[in-house]
Amino acid sequence: MSMNGAESLVHTLLGSGVDTCFANPGTSEMHFVAALDRVKGMRCVLGLFEGVVTGAADGYARVAGKPAATLLHCGPGLGNALANLHNGRRSNTMMVNCVGDQATYHRPLDAPLTADTEGWARGVSGWVRTSTRAAHVGADVAVAVQAARTSPGQIATLILPSDTCWDAGGEVARPLPVPEAPTVSPHVITECARVLRGNEKTMILLGNAALEADTLADAHRIAAATGAGLLASGGTRRTARGRGRHPINRVPYPVDQSVAAFKDVKHVILVGALKPVIFFAYPNKPGTPVPDDATVHVLTRPEHDQAAALAALADELGAPKVPPPAYGAKKQPARGAITTENFAQSLAALMPENAIIADESITFGRAFYPNTHDAPPHDWMNVGGGAIGGGMPLATGAAVAASGRRVINLEADGSAMYTVQALWTQAREKLDVTTVIFSNRKYAILLHELANVGANPGRTALDMLDLGNPDLDFVRLANGMGVEGARADTMEKFNDLFAASVARPGPFLIELVI
């Protein structure tokens, strides 16, 4: 069978289990697009902007547990994708980027769109390769999928000069085996058990796959048996939460609260998490919340088998099972003023079972997570790397992966505007996403930060952090992209809109004026 490089690419992706492609194609990807007609089985989801494409692939992989492909156009298209690739890298997300580029023999002519594609890819990818001929494309992408799926997951970027796609001689490659997550050696288990049996204050910090429901149950066995504290690292990929599951709080974002959470801690045990770091330096504040005299122990790195290690440690400690908390009656939706606590109460009361939360609510969202432990069972996702503009794409991709589950996107207004084009993809794909925009009409986090650095802002500084003048109208923006929406300025109105939206298929946007 004779095929071109692009056809071998699509065949190999499908054979390796990658059957969803988020795409914003250009001229150099036309053979890939044409191949989709001849090779059946790939679901293609179009994004109007590349940041939507890679953010959606991030959300997809977190829910599907396998990578999506992306299709991007040349260096500048990859450039537009970088912020959400950065977020994906920080969440150890599986992703296979296919970046079309200048033909091998055309690149030396330095045509206008020629850019440093490989250089830009390197900073966000665990694996980068440029195909050099059609016959190699199948083998190259098989390795890319293997790299993406290698624990804890990583971003693999394959750059495809256009002639490697249109030339004949494409060869389909067989899927490569995905290496199992490594296990830790027994002496690591016994050493961590020894620390936990001591009388010094210990904090267990969990990240990555350690935040699944079963793994959290074992972490709670350990905590109950030893008195150790439990925290999740700040930017979590996906945390299993709600009734019937074990609650866990996160390392707080504000530097002072973060430091307080580790007060007097003498030992930190890392389980799939890295040593915590404060988001930014501030004059005369520490760079990490971990006290100088504390010892950091590594039970598992992010790539290890988290479940096996936590179970082994709990067994080593002879820790009995602990039931999840028995919460009282289900909450009622809140009435009255729109506050962060009231919103959390309504969210816990009204979210359907098995929902997925994509949280980029920034300042107004501070009470959401701690006040929803007793919500119906759900998954909670954060933007991984702190690059704002991750939330709406993340929700979009999660909804593509999670047919039948409601995705709830909690989104600050300033952040929403970076990748607002995601709404169009939600309308086009009829995705079950309820977006709540927290419209405070300012970069509220930056007002806090301005205070943090000791500044007393005047008119010019305040103008730079103000999103009013003119006010953004998110309902019209949503309508303009085919998504229905409405505005709420009371909790009662919000409750009605939210309950209606989660009860019917398709996307809906609620602008909550706060």
Next chain:
Amino acid sequence: MSMNGAESLVHTLLGSGVDTCFANPGTSEMHFVAALDRVKGMRCVLGLFEGVVTGAADGYARVAGKPAATLLHCGPGLGNALANLHNGRRSNTMMVNCVGDQATYHRPLDAPLTADTEGWARGVSGWVRTSTRAAHVGADVAVAVQAARTSPGQIATLILPSDTCWDAGGEVARPLPVPEAPTVSPHVITECARVLRGNEKTMILLGNAALEADTLADAHRIAAATGAGLLASGGTRRTARGRGRHPINRVPYPVDQSVAAFKDVKHVILVGALKPVIFFAYPNKPGTPVPDDATVHVLTRPEHDQAAALAALADELGAPKVPPPAYGAKKQPARGAITTENFAQSLAALMPENAIIADESITFGRAFYPNTHDAPPHDWMNVGGGAIGGGMPLATGAAVAASGRRVINLEADGSAMYTVQALWTQAREKLDVTTVIFSNRKYAILLHELANVGANPGRTALDMLDLGNPDLDFVRLANGMGVEGARADTMEKFNDLFAASVARPGPFLIELVI
């Protein structure tokens, strides 16, 4: 006088003539923002997305003839800015990027937003430096401005770790001299004159500053005296056009038309332009329109003094002055069907004197440029590097620089969605921009490209290039960002809306359904 690094930065920028800053700040830039209260004179223009910021700085510099500063947040913020920095680089645009980043002592901790800031900057910048202490910031930014203003203009990126901004000890640096554009040696003039006096078909290709009104007049002297052809390079920074000026056509974008434009040419003389390259490789098509047996001569590189060289060459040839074409009566607005020719006719009839056109009209715009030579005098700007999403920011920045002149943004619908957030900045700054969206609800250029590569598209491929389902409603999108707008589906309706919009201050958007 004691000041911090951020204050020395703002003082030095102002002292070096940089008094406009396009900004999308984050935490690491709060000292810069705070300094704006204490140091008066900097006009700050907020963008909701970094691609708006850098595209606007590009448009500003093309009109103002001097650089703006940008303010960006960490590596991911620079990532979002890269596509329009790429476009700016290809137009040799002057720009000074100030990128706030992790504090020098915090970077080793690899906090979540830490990324390859310097690596990403390098591919789009002619000059990159990272400040290492507050006392150096003033001197560093003085060199950055000098680099940006060095002919033909370039992008200078200064990365500012946050402690270099908040530490005391900032020192204001004096502005550095901007080197004059180099002149070419006399034997280059005589050699080009010799070629032009020969009997072989010769094409003079102009780019960069060779497209000013006076320079074009000298180019026409040479063409009239020698029979040489004249063309402008494809992506032009700013071309002086309209009545009272000398017309020049551009190298066509489509490969076959581009090749036809250079048919039988034996000599190409480059004047501020580079040897033309086809945008993309296509199977069995050439990479450049210049015939293999043609000789390429360089009168001037982009950095040379274009006006001096063209005047000297015209004098060497003894070429008499040529008046600009005497066009007939002013055109009347077109009636009837919406076609590319009819639109061009209405544009030429209705644009006010001294307008600035920011053109990202892609496929539908093919008749606009060739049919507006007889319009009132105006400037025409293209997106420089082929990365779509340049047009709306370019118009925004041009309007900031060109108070009192109307900016007309000709914008394809697909391209508009990459940086549509620019409309909010237009509303906030009350900029005199009329945006015309050509709404064909598809990536029309990619349908041509699919045909170019020999594909016969099926359902899946067509879906990937379709922007309908749902249709974008640009009037609602504009309203959502505070810009008034209306839809036109006849030339008559368009004429009325357009005439009204250019006669009153502030932004307006017309969605032209084609």
